[in-house]
Amino acid sequence: MKIGLDILGGDFAPKATIEGALLALKLLSEDQKIVLIGDQDIAKQYIEQAGEDPAFFEYVHAPDNIGMGEHPTKAIAQKPDSSISRGFQLLKDGAIDSFASAGNTGAMLVGAVFSVKTIPGIIRPAIATNVPKIKSGFGILLDVGANADCKPEMLPQFGLLGSLFAEHIYGIQEPTVGLLNIGEEEEKGNMLTLGAHPLMRENNRIRFVGNIEGRELFDDKADVIVCDGFVGNVVLKLAESFYVLTRKKGFNDAFFDRFNYEQYGGSPILGVNAPVIIGHGISSPEAIKNMILLSKSMIESNIIEKIKSAFN
Amino acid sequence: MKIGLDILGGDFAPKATIEGALLALKLLSEDQKIVLIGDQDIAKQYIEQAGEDPAFFEYVHAPDNIGMGEHPTKAIAQKPDSSISRGFQLLKDGAIDSFASAGNTGAMLVGAVFSVKTIPGIIRPAIATNVPKIKSGFGILLDVGANADCKPEMLPQFGLLGSLFAEHIYGIQEPTVGLLNIGEEEEKGNMLTLGAHPLMRENNRIRFVGNIEGRELFDDKADVIVCDGFVGNVVLKLAESFYVLTRKKGFNDAFFDRFNYEQYGGSPILGVNAPVIIGHGISSPEAIKNMILLSKSMIESNIIEKIKSAFN
Structure with a gap:
């Protein structure tokens, strides 16, 4: 090797x-x-x-x-x-x-x-990053920057890429997939997520669990969360800034510590x-x-x- | 009244x-x-x-x-x-x-x-929310949910709406405006922000300071930060979930306390x-x-x- x-x-x-x-x-x-x-x-x-x-x-x-x-x-x-x-x-x-x-x-x-x-x-590769889960372990968020604009057909593919990574690298059995969106209901969203939702629901190679809101990123609703690379990049950098702030302020906590990028080393291009x-x-x-x-x-x-x- | x-x-x-x-x-x-x-x-x-x-x-x-x-x-x-x-x-x-x-x-x-x-x-009204600044006080983020898809022309308007609100409601003198984006450089972004950036730069009714990354939301780079309602809604809910977590974990801090929605009461439709x-x-x-x-x-x-x- x-x-x-x-x-x-x-x-x-x-x-x-x-x-x-x-x-x-x-x-x-x-x-x-x-x-x-x-x-x-x-x-x-x-x-x-x-x-x-x-x-x-x-x-x-x-x-x-x-x-x-x-x-x-x-x-x-x-x-x-x-x-x-x-x-x-x-x-x-x-x-x-x-x-x-x-x-x-x-x-x-x-x-x-x-x-x-x-x-x-x-269609297009995606950059994946891990997302700490409040309970324990990590989920996967992608794309976080490779594709600032996405077509709906790309999101189920990101879901499958993330699922394979979650399963074979993180050992997550039967990983679930969520679509980052602005409401729980299928009819909520922008043109991209409205187009992607039915494609993800009908895709039998991923375990789609529906929409995930910004506030649910760290809970156990989905192991793999997909979004376009613009939204993912904003989310990634915002989450990082929170981690940096908790560190600066001297807060010590196992969950926040899992944001530390040093622990996982990098983001794969899948x-x-x-x-x-x-x-x-x-x-x-x-x-x-x-x-x-x-x-x-x-x-x-x-x-x-x-x-x-x-x-x- | x-x-x-x-x-x-x-x-x-x-x-x-x-x-x-x-x-x-x-x-x-x-x-x-x-x-x-x-x-x-x-x-x-x-x-x-x-x-x-x-x-x-x-x-x-x-x-x-x-x-x-x-x-x-x-x-x-x-x-x-x-x-x-x-x-x-x-x-x-x-x-x-x-x-x-x-x-x-x-x-x-x-x-x-x-x-x-x-x-x-x-063109379209926007929902504004306040964003606590690390140093002190608040900035404004809009749109946070009225328009899941936006045209470039809408973002300078959001910038002006936010500036007027910042000035007349929060008393911020000569508020600066930033564009939420995935890089500092003008050529970074998705189709929306690539289209909006030059329109904002050329708009002499707002004090445009350029792109703001996800990690810069809470610093002093811009008083008013504009984005489409999809990104803004994800950011708002993500930030809220961080606040809720710091509270649950018993972290007490003046900056995080300013995330408490109770203190400002609501989001205006501007x-x-x-x-x-x-x-x-x-x-x-x-x-x-x-x-x-x-x-x-x-x-x-x-x-x-x-x-x-x-x-x-």
Whole structure:
């Protein structure tokens, strides 16, 4: 198994990414290799400084970096030696089994769709994030940013993608699916959700439980909640700001602690032909470690093959 | 001044509404009359039981009630003796100066648009809510549910409506306006926000400060934040669920306390030819009291005339 990691991605790279890789290393077996993609001289230097042996990792030299503010499509095309471009080339060639980066989200999305491509039968991939549940554990929310505008037909697909992820990565048996909406009744909603609701109800590959209101995101009504990427992104960032506030104010609570992005490491792009994970820009070593462990879970669970057969 | 109150609206009516009216009464001068609209016999009975004099109020008998689950347009048409239908009739006739209800939101919206009508020049009215700011005070978020789908041209109008409300009701000098979006850059967004951004930037009647992300809702970047009614409703309910959670968990904090809907009493429908306020379904007496005080502020400030001239 080869887990690809962009060591140049994120606000605190390469220090945080390399420290995260070192943390993950201790939890992996010998045949689970982390491939560090980026400036290999800097990487080896950091590893030696940390008193570790650079030989535990594999390296692919990619000295160029795509910045957070760069235009995704242009940057991918114009920077073939960037860590993100090289990462996707390796993923496409089968030289790595997964690719993770805490860098430019748009470049990760464009790179994934251009290189390993969308799985046949899927209209558009979606970015998924986990949502802590008040009782215990996590649910899945998607899309949180890949598709600012969606067609109704995309939402049942997001429901199926999220269900497969919930089942095979989180071990949730028979996950239920809800549609994020502005009322419980089927006739409530905007044009998108009014169109999506009957499609979701009639789709027998998902366990649709109806509409979920903003106030029900954290309760047990649905394991997987679908929405367009605009709404999902606003919800994700709003929830994060609440978590940050509770921390700033010194509130300690197991539920709010589960909002901590560091604990789950990143958001997978679901619907492309390989495991791809986007980390938070402010990823700490702990977050990077968990992003690597999530990569491992996605490879081991064979989630991509399971998605392919579900959409076949 | 005559402040109209639907005493049958809300989950705890008529007890909570009448108790709220009694609380408000103590804060009003003699010429500020509360007009209780609903079953007048029940109202007088409650007031006497509370040891107060029914003569302090005016009454309009409307024994019928529009339930929370009823279809707004049908209910308004088929129940002329309902408290909401009678309330809007009185408002249209000028027999009351404002109308407030914690009942069926849809019926309040339909009733407002059908009776007192949308102010000329305004495409669609919007429901506004206040948003606590971390530093201090409140901002305004709109639309939070009147228009699930919006056209770009509506958002600068929401910005102007919110600005006038912020200035004349909350006393915010030169309020700034932000567009709720999924990135800071102008080129980020969905079709709605991509279309709205340049219209807002070019509109010289509002102080546009650009895009606001979900995580910035509570900071000081903008006093007025605009979005479509779908996104706003999800945000409102999500924020409310966070507040409820912090309360349940016993967290006490001045910022989170400002989420308490009871303190501000209700959400105005901005853009119609009279002050109309929708209360939370679970309105307590305290919330009803504050809804009456907000009605009074809207009448005293002459906000409707100010909106009319701004859109003239």
